[in-house]
Amino acid sequence: MTDKLTPKQRHKCMSHIRAKNTKPEVLVRKWLWKDGFRYRLYVKGLPGSPDIVIRKYKIAIFINGCFWHGHDVSSPSGEPEDIISSTCCKIPKTRTDFWTAKIARNRQRDAMNYYRLKQMGWTVLVVWECWLKGKEQREQTLKALSYRINSLIIDSYKGPYQIEEDNIQEAAEESEQYL
Ligand SMILES: [Zn+2]
Numbered sequence: 001m002t003d004k005l006t007p008k009q010r011h012k013c014m015s016h017i018r019a020k021n022t023k024p025e026v027l028v029r030k031w032l033w034k035d036g037f038r039y040r041l042y043v044k045g046l047p048g049s050p051d052i053v054i055r056k057y058k059i060a061i062f063i064n065g066c067f068w069h070g071h072d073v074s075s076p077s078g079e080p081e082d083i084i085s086s087t088c089c090k091i092p093k094t095r096t097d098f099w100t101a102k103i104a105r106n107r108q109r110d111a112m113n114y115y116r117l118k119q120m121g122w123t124v125l126v127v128w129e130c131w132l133k134g135k136e137q138r139e140q141t142l143k144a145l146s147y148r149i150n151s152l153i154i155d156s157y158k159g160p161y162q163i164e165e166d167n168i169q170e171a172a173e174e175s176e177q178y179l
Contacts, residue, residue, distance in 0.1 A: 048113030070103040088130040
């Protein structure tokens with residue numbers, strides 16, 4: 001027996017940073033189901049293969065690991081490839097350049113996927129792993145998520161008098177990505 005991966009397997013492993021059925025993901029999924037939302041998992045063909053998809057209302061939910069997706073990292077130089085650690089995404093002290101480049105790439109890929117989804121008329125919600133830590137914070141995050149989804153569903157039933165609101169939403173687009 002050997003634990004070596006074939007090049008093909010390794011490629012598959014390296015190119016899929018989005019692990020399936022992670023603990024945070026299962027947690028969010030169970031919560032939403034209990035709260036009465038019905039969704040699909042890993043819908044192929046959508047940019048970034050969102051973790052949870054509520055197709056009817058075009059809501060795509062990503063549950064992101066703070067390390068791999070570079071939560072809250074900052075870029076003092078303004079260069080997207082030049083990032084420094086945050087409290088929940090600590091870039092390792094060894095092979096720092098490798099990890100910096102990798103996380104920066106993941107962040108750029110995420111941004112592109114969210115952008116493409118929005119272009120397709122989807123709302124993107126991101127739940128960060130660190131928001132699910134600790135009972136109180138977890139509850140708060142999950143309740144906020146349900147509230148956000150409910151608002152989006154209600155909004156989708158509004159009549160044609162939405163022009164002004166749409167403008168406001170566009171102005172707040174940056175924060176819209178998250179809960
Ligand atoms: Zn985080």
